[in-house]
Amino acid sequence: MDSARNRVTQVRIVALGDSLTVGFHSYDVLGNVEMLTPYTGVLAEHISKELPTDRLSVDIVNKGVIGELTEQMLARFDIDVIRLSPRIVIILGGSNDLGWGLAPGEVFSNLRGMYDLALGNRISPIACSVPSIMGFDEGIPPRIALNALIREHCEKARLRFVDLFTATLDPPTKRLASRYSSDGLHLNAEGYTKLGNAIYDEGLRPALREILKQSLPTKPAERH
Secondary structure (H helix, E strand, O other), X not given: OHHHHOOOEEEEEEEEEOHHHHOEOXXXXXXXXXXXXXXXXXXXXXXXXXXXXXXXXXEEEEEEOOOOOHHHHHHOHHHHOHHHOOOEEEEEOOHHHHHOOOOHHHHHHHHHHHHHHHHHOOOEEEEEOOOOOOOOHHHHXXXXXXXXXXXXXXXXXXXXXXXXXXXXXXXXOOEEOHHHXXXXXXXXXXXXXXXXXXXHHHHHHHHHHHHHHHHOOOOOOOOO
């Protein structure tokens, strides 16, 4: 009984995405990456502070690729997610697709393919909406359309959904709030912290608490 009570549950989390998962800010004058502050670091801080390390051991793997499209994310899903055997995958993609003019429905099709692959391999997906943009208002309506598709699917399929668009929004303009932006498209350190907080609060914390609940030893049935 004691060994069962003291068992530590191992949980691997994969964060799959593009530059917003990498934590990219911008390039310097020489074209070098200026700074990286991935939201996964924020997740790790929350987990270490809030969850019992004697019962839960969490490994977070960041699989973000700068400039990637959702079609490319879908193509590497087997290698970078399924083969790592995570319990949870956080999926954030679509910003680059929309920037290249792809239709929201086409982008969502790729995202849904990832959600379905995760579920088919007993991995819990956390679907994230795409943040807004600043300095290019024409790019906002496609993001709203894509996010509506993601939200609607998550409600129907009962998937965990994190609204990063609203979390980083300037409500009057529906643009990315300047306080969170590094270049109008990518975020700054405060912005990535905001992403991490939202993903943890809305998606990861309840998912990990559910895993903890399931790991509790069951009481033996009473005999009569």
